[in-house]
Amino acid sequence: AQTVTQSQPEMSxxxxxxxxxxxxxxxxxxxxxxxxxxxxxxxxxxxxxxxEAYKQQNATENRFSVxxxxxxxxxxxxxxxxxxxxxxxxxxxxxxxxxxLIWGLGTSLAVNx
Amino acid sequence: xxGITQSPKYLFRKEGQNVTLSCEQNLNHDxxxxxxxxxxxxxxxIYYSQIVxxxxxxxxxEGYSVSREKKESFPLTVTSAQKNPxxxxxxxxxxxxxxxxxxxxxxxxxxxTVL
Numbered sequence: 001a002q003t004v005t006q007s008q009p010e011m012s013x014x015x016x017x018x019x020x021x022x023x024x025x026x027x028x029x030x031x032x033x034x035x036x037x038x039x040x041x042x043x044x045x046x047x048x049x050x051x052e053a054y055k056q057q058n059a060t061e062n063r064f065s066v067x068x069x070x071x072x073x074x075x076x077x078x079x080x081x082x083x084x085x086x087x088x089x090x091x092x093x094x095x096x097x098x099x100x101l102i103w104g105l106g107t108s109l110a111v112n113x
Numbered sequence: 114x115x116g117i118t119q120s121p122k123y124l125f126r127k128e129g130q131n132v133t134l135s136c137e138q139n140l141n142h143d144x145x146x147x148x149x150x151x152x153x154x155x156x157x158x159i160y161y162s163q164i165v166x167x168x169x170x171x172x173x174x175e176g177y178s179v180s181r182e183k184k185e186s187f188p189l190t191v192t193s194a195q196k197n198p199x200x201x202x203x204x205x206x207x208x209x210x211x212x213x214x215x216x217x218x219x220x221x222x223x224x225x226t227v228l
């Protein structure tokens with residue numbers, strides 16, 4: 001069975017600072033994919049970043065980067081230079097190749113001016 | 114513009130009534146999914162379809178039904194058997210059916226309230 005755990009229900013950060021959101025993904029599979037999705041107040045779900053488990057290099061998308069520690073089953077999201085528009089729910093999710101996604105419960109992030 | 118549309122945005126239902134939520138995509142994606150989102154519970158999979166005329170139950174299929182007669186459409190019916198249907202419903206799609214990963218694209222959602 002696969003499980004995704006987000007241990008931080010709520011977080012806050014000051015504008016322009018850096019924040020890290022935690023996620024653990026427990027699976028016995030060797031080939032899988034991990035994702036961070038963002039859901040702003042509009043409730044539109046948006047993919048932020050994804051990581052293939054077989055890749056050693058951590059994924060980066062502009063101000064968003066991940067720290068993937070495969071042995072520790074850890075998949076954290078770092079947001080640099082936080083902006084007010086980053087205020088949202090952030091969901092971690094994992095899947096095997098094109099199988100259904102397993103979702104964490106989410107972390108509510110507030111960026112304060 | 115390519116994307117996923119869901120309608121209506123808000124839906125009100127009286128107890129005992131069936132209602133159908135629409136999901137249409139023009140991305141030419143093969144797979145489509147329905148999720149239910151409740152506060153504090155993340156996203157839970159209701160049904161998914163990897164190909165036209167075929168669909169599988171997700172984790173919380175009881176009280177729901179779907180059809181996939183066309184590639185671009187995947188309507189969800191919330192039946193009177195669903196005991197607590199008030200929730201936010203999200204539809205998603207992906208391009209592939211097997212092999213490599215494909216990103217899930219989401220519609221804007223439908224908020225269903227039972228009166």
